[in-house]
Amino acid sequence: MRTKVLVTGAKGQLGKTIEELYSNNQNGLDFVFVSKAELDITEEKELRLFFNNNNFDYCINCAAYTNVEQAEKTPEIAFKVNAEGAKNLAEACKECNTVLIHISTDYVFDGEKAGPYTVEDEPNPINEYGKSKLLGEQYIQDTLDKYFIIRTSWLYSKKYGNNFYKTILERTKTEQELHITNEQIGCPTDTVNLSQYILELLKKKKCNFGIHHFCDEGAMTWYGFAEQILVEHQLLTEINLVRTGNYRTFAKRPKNSVIFKKRE
Numbered sequence: 001m002r003t004k005v006l007v008t009g010a011k012g013q014l015g016k017t018i019e020e021l022y023s024n025n026q027n028g029l030d031f032v033f034v035s036k037a038e039l040d041i042t043e044e045k046e047l048r049l050f051f052n053n054n055n056f057d058y059c060i061n062c063a064a065y066t067n068v069e070q071a072e073k074t075p076e077i078a079f080k081v082n083a084e085g086a087k088n089l090a091e092a093c094k095e096c097n098t099v100l101i102h103i104s105t106d107y108v109f110d111g112e113k114a115g116p117y118t119v120e121d122e123p124n125p126i127n128e129y130g131k132s133k134l135l136g137e138q139y140i141q142d143t144l145d146k147y148f149i150i151r152t153s154w155l156y157s158k159k160y161g162n163n164f165y166k167t168i169l170e171r172t173k174t175e176q177e178l179h180i181t182n183e184q185i186g187c188p189t190d191t192v193n194l195s196q197y198i199l200e201l202l203k204k205k206k207c208n209f210g211i212h213h214f215c216d217e218g219a220m221t222w223y224g225f226a227e228q229i230l231v232e233h234q235l236l237t238e239i240n241l242v243r244t245g246n247y248r249t250f251a252k253r254p255k256n257s258v259i260f261k262k263r264e
């Protein structure tokens with residue numbers, strides 16, 4: 001029997017990557033992709049109806065409020081989507097016996113640890129986005145037995161959405177000098193690699209439910225990441241890349257965002 005997989009938030013960078021890679025129904029998997037306009041995860045009744053009218057084996061939740069800066073100013077929106085939305089999905093999944101694959105973030109940690117964060121480490125978010133994502137995780141854990149929470153970090157797609165990788169490239173079109181912080185360290189993760197990891201979970205029909213960490217190899221600062229992007233595009237000689245300790249932002253960010261990827 002074929003496996004039916006719902007992808008919510010399908011117009012975001014991760015959703016679009018999954019769609020590009022897997023929409024042609026390979027491996028006995030049938031994907032249904034829904035955008036925010038088609039299925040808003042904060043609309044509890046509509047969500048339940050949608051789940052009850054379809055028999056999904058899995059739901060990959062790519063829907064989220066990801067504007068870290070804006071979340072400081074309007075935290076209620078972040079909590080509505082990242083916490084209440086996740087709760088609604090968990091409840092719908094429970095009712096319909098659907099396995100929830102939910103994506104979470106390194107920003108659930110405070111960044112004070114000396115080494116990489118494991119799944120056993122206690123979260124302690126220091127910004128509103130991180131707090132809202134942690135509450136979403138907790139609602140899922142309280143509601144479901146069959147779930148995967150995959151924490152990832154510094155996610156970027158070279159093609160889709162808004163992310164640091166694309167911001168840097170865009171700015172090189174108009175600016176000769178870029179000031180980039182070296183105060184945070186993390187592992188940039190390509191949406192293609194995260195999508196492949198998720199597909200492996202689906203293909204192997206794994207049941208090691210719970211919290212998982214997934215990121216690409218190689219910890220670096222945002223400055224280091226910017227340098228890597230410029231090298232990749234042969235722009236390093238044209239742009240003056242300035243390492244800065246005090247790039248001002250509204251949101252605090254963890255100094256150490258490195259998560260430990262358990263090998264399975």
Ligand SMILES: NC(=O)C1=CN([C@@H]2O[C@H](COP(=O)(O)OP(=O)(O)OC[C@H]3O[C@@H](n4cnc5c(N)ncnc54)[C@H](OP(=O)(O)O)[C@@H]3O)[C@@H](O)[C@H]2O)C=CC1
Pocket residue numbers: 008009010011012013014015035036037039040041042061062063064065066081085103104105106133152153154155156161162163
């Ligand atoms: N981006 C990153 O660096 C990281 C992201 N993550 C997590 O990975 C996941 C995917 O992130 P990413 O692809 O980068 O995020 P994006 O912001 O690119 O995509 C999120 C999508 O969710 C949609 N959305 C927002 N609100 C709702 C809603 N109420 N109902 C349905 N859809 C909604 C957005 O639509 P619209 O744009 O129209 O609002 C957008 O299409 C998220 O859970 C995120 O927290 C984890 C670590 C790092």
Ligand SMILES: Cc1cn([C@H]2C[C@H](O)[C@@H](COP(=O)(O)OP(=O)(O)O[C@H]3O[C@@H](C)C(=O)[C@@H](O)[C@H]3O)O2)c(=O)[nH]c1=O
Pocket residue numbers: 066067068069105106107152153154155163164167178179180181184222247249253
């Ligand atoms: C654009 C820019 C940013 N920065 C700094 C600000 C910040 O400290 C850091 C990263 O900036 P951004 O705002 O692009 O990244 P940010 O939105 O913090 O990225 C986060 O997004 C959420 C959704 C996650 O879950 C995290 O894993 C992480 O990827 O770089 C500079 O120093 N110079 C610049 O020119």
